[in-house]
Amino acid sequence: MRLIFNSIRFLLRLVWRVLWGLVWSFALSFLIIVGIFYFTTSTESGSAGLSQAVQTAVVRVGQFLDHQGIATGLHTNVETQTDQLTDEHTTTGARWDQAEAAIYIDTDNETFRSAYQDAIGSWNQTGAFTFHIVTDKDKADIIATEMNDGSVSAAGEAESQTNLLTNRFTNVTVRLNGYYLLNNRYGYSYERIVNTAEHELGHAIGLDHNEEDSVMQSAGSFYSIQPADIQAVKDLYQT
Ligand SMILES: [Zn+2]
The missing domain is CATH 1.20.5 (Single alpha-helices involved in coiled-coils or other helix-helix interfaces)
Incomplete structure (x- = not known):
């Protein structure tokens, strides 16, 4: 016992x-x-x-x-995997003719709308590139909208069409992916959503990924617009 x-x-x-x-x-x-x-x-x-x-x-x-x-x-829910990529952008080398473009914000989501507005404000403040917000979609060079897609591992995307003769953009559509950005599970603060919007607008300007201290880092969205990013825009549009 x-x-x-x-x-x-x-x-x-x-x-x-x-x-x-x-x-x-x-x-x-x-x-x-x-x-x-x-x-x-x-x-x-x-x-x-x-x-x-x-x-x-x-x-x-x-x-x-x-x-x-x-x-x-x-x-076995494969959709729970995300590697926190901001997007899967590939280099285009294209840009706009001038350092300015007309942009139309095409979303009813209040968080995305104000994130786009903040991101546009931040880029405009750099003085290197100017976005003009327009209320007529047909007059826009860039459409800023949303998507809700768990089958891609990206928090956003920028899709551009380029005139191959001149290597100038004809139009760009940027999308914020609500599947990740608006889901508490993935822990995106408002600040990181704005960073993501700044990143996608960076592609819409013509910037590529930069793994240094840059808003154009391909993953994480921990950086807002950095001095290196402003310089990159100036270099791109100096001629
Ligand atoms: Zn990117």
Whole structure:
């Protein structure tokens, strides 16, 4: 009888230790991951940088668990994977004739509408390129609209048509993907939605991806318009 009692007590203690061990190693790994993001990807220092690092860590750990879940067959919802790509833009080398374009905002979603307005305001403020908001869709060079597509892993896209003789844009459509940007699950703050809009408008201007400190980074949407981006627009339109 006593032997059984002792064995049970031993077992309980063992289970308790293992559980604590797991909790501790998880907490410790998370702290290490946050630390790594703080020193590698955060654009701010201090508490702002720390919260950015925590945000990145939560998203990445979430993605990891998603992938693990898929791998072990716990759940098979493939749509939960996203690699937080901003888009899958490929180089066009094209631009507008002048450093300006007429843009029509074609969305009823209030968040997207104001994100586009903020992004347009930010680009206009750089002085390097000017967007004119028009209320007549037919007069627009650029249409700023939305999509809701979980089959692509991109938070947005910019689709351009180019006159191949002159290498000038004839029209561009930019889309923000509500499937990711408006779903709490993916953790996009309003600031990152504006960053995404600035990124897509950057493509509509003629910018390509830039993996340095740039709004044109292909993933993450942690940067707003940076000095390097303004310089890139100036270089593109200097002739
Ligand atoms: Zn892009």
